[in-house]
Amino acid sequence: MKNLIFAFSLFCSSFGMAQNGIMPxxxxxxxxxxxxxxxxxxPGKVPVWSIxxxxxxxxxxxxxxKFNATSTAKALAxxxxxxxxxxxxxxxxxxQLPLKAQKYLKNNYPAQAIREIAVVVDYKSKTTYEVGVEKENKFYDVVFDKNGGFDVIIQKD
Structure with missing residues (x-):
């Protein structure tokens, strides 16, 4: 009987979470x-949602x-x-990075340190470029403005 009550309460909590859009x-x-x-x-893109x-x-x-924008490029909305x-x-x-940003990366990071490169457009239509790099076992986003000028480095957890 205890197992039945436990199973029922687990089912109810899972159902409630599903109704709120969060599956266990x-x-x-x-x-x-x-x-x-x-x-x-x-249209036609299949996303994987997270919160x-x-x-x-x-x-x-x-x-x-997160979805595949093309067969070779991933995107995030x-x-x-x-x-x-x-x-x-x-x-x-x-x-596809502006030449100024490419030169900065070449002068400051070995090619194998670069993990990912993305163009980001925010809700104000501001365009930046983010380059994920690894240095001394730490991960950073090196951010450039729309013209490729260095902006900031952000350490990732």
């Missing part, structure tokens, strides 16, 4: 409005859709809970 397995189902907006902006809490008190929700696109990130090859 880590699969996220965003609100319908977010899904609809994504499908409208990226992130941001803001000073982690009180803002961001829904992140980030929405708030009102389905407003907050950022779009597209993986690009080194050759």
């Amino acid at each position: 397995t880590g699969v996220i189902t965003p609100p319908e409005k977010v899904r609809f907006t994504f499908e409208k902006e990226y 992130e809490y941001v803001g000073d008190d982690n009180d803002e929700i961001r829904y992140e859709a 980030v929405y708030d809970n009102l389905a407003v696109l907050k950022a779009y990130e597209l993986q690009i090859p080194l050759s």
Whole structure:
């Protein structure tokens, strides 16, 4: 009888989490409005959704859709809970970085330190380039402005 009660309570809690869009397995189902907006902006793309809490008190929700933009490039679209696109990130090859950024990387990092390169467009239509590098077993994002000028280095956890 105890096992039956335990199983029933586990089922109920799992069902409740599923209704809130959070499955115990880590699969996220965003609100319908977010899904609809994504499908409208990226027809035919199949996203893998995740959720992130941001803001000073982690009180803002961001829904992140990772998907294949092309057969060779991955993309990330980030929405708030009102389905407003907050950022779009597209993986690009080194050759698509502005020359100024390429020169900076060549002078400061060995080629094997570069892990990923992306162009990022935020909700204000501001374009930046983010280059993920590894140095001394630590990971960093080296950020460049739209013209390839160095902006900042951010250490990742």
